[in-house]
């Protein structure tokens with residue numbers, strides 16, 4: 001029986017048609033019995049509830065600062081770790097086993113699995129980070145991308161890892177599924193790797209605006225299917241990482257990045273509701289987006305489909321609250337470098353930042369304002385978590 005049905009989103013102009021992805025568990029998720037969730041703090045905070053203390057997790061919490069990660073990585077390539085469900089699951093659980101104070105887990109994977117699923121080669125090079133040897137130079141190269149991406153076939157390993165990990169978590173804490181945002185992924189696909197100036201990817205926006213929008217939409221479709229698959233496989237919360245959103249002018253953010261972000265959230269919510277699945281909150285991390293105008297456009301979850309916004313450390317939570325109001329929950333926003341500040345430095349800064357967040361009111365998920373870096377001492381991460389538990393108490 002084919003599961004390919006199309007539906008129209010409600011509350012819009014009725015033009016958009018969302019194709020339901022072909023997923024193995026599209027009809028079987030209802031029969032899955034999950035262990036009862038014991039700590040739902042993050043799920044309450046993401047819905048805007050004031051919690052007794054802030055739930056805390058850390059972006060990139062599984063990674064190179066952990067000796068147990070490095071030990072496993074020594075025997076396996078980076079993408080082998082992502083693509084092998086047992087390895088991904090083990091890596092996801094490493095920080096959870098070490099730090100009982102974490103209130104959420106996030107599946108071990110990478111945002112760049114989406115360009116891979118679209119047909120581009122992605123390598124992870126030891127000193128350089130991600131490298132795409134054949135980037136998209138101009139719109140003529142768009143024909144190199146697959147027109148139809150079967151997410152089950154290309155990314156089924158993520159779904160398997162999610163199901164395995166949720167079982168192993170035994171309901172201790174929720175599991176976050178994630179993807180990269182279309183603009184951030186487009187930047188990698190055009191630049192061929194990281195960049196300081198984003199000259200190539202931003203010139204696409206100036207030279208070929210319509211083709212850029214088309215590309216962003218194609219990426220967004222795969223991202224949405226990846227998120228839907230993760231939810232049906234057991235993810236309880238989702239995050240979309242727009243790490244390079246701050247490289248755009250506010251106008252470009254609104255013209256290019258935002259519509260593709262909305263395409264993802266609307267498709268995810270619409271398809272899940274069509275399947276009769278309970279709605280799942282999505283956190284958006286639009287790193288570097290500071291323009292009040294852009295933040296205001298992200299302030300109403302009913303319109304955007306994003307329940308929470310992740311803030312980087314250069315924003316002040318009280319100022320952001322004044323701009324976005326009370327409808328959206330917020331996440332963040334400790335300076336990742338605080339983890340190099342020593343025990344006293346960490347304690348002082350956590351207390352200060354927690355006090356700002358208490359003034360900001362509303363739902364707060366404590367996190368860093370960007371990923372944890374490889375040089376952090378594991379015991380300092382542990383101390384940071386202790387301090388957040390202590391100082392975020394209401």
Ligand SMILES: Cc1c2[nH]c(c1CCC(=O)O)Cc1[nH]c(c(CCC(=O)O)c1C)Cc1[nH]c(c(CCC(=O)O)c1C)Cc1[nH]c(c(C)c1CCC(=O)O)C2
Pocket residue numbers: 058059060061062063064073078106107108109110111112124126128129130178194241243370371
């Ligand atoms: C931009 C981006 C990428 N990947 C990701 C982002 C968005 C977040 C951000 O802005 O930091 C997201 C990501 N990458 C990874 C996760 C796993 C889950 C978690 O613990 O948070 C997540 C959520 C593992 C990873 N992704 C990567 C590693 C290290 C690779 C290694 O072991 O060699 C890990 C643990 C590699 C990676 N992957 C990427 C880069 C730039 C790099 C190299 C530099 C770096 O490590 O920061 C792309």
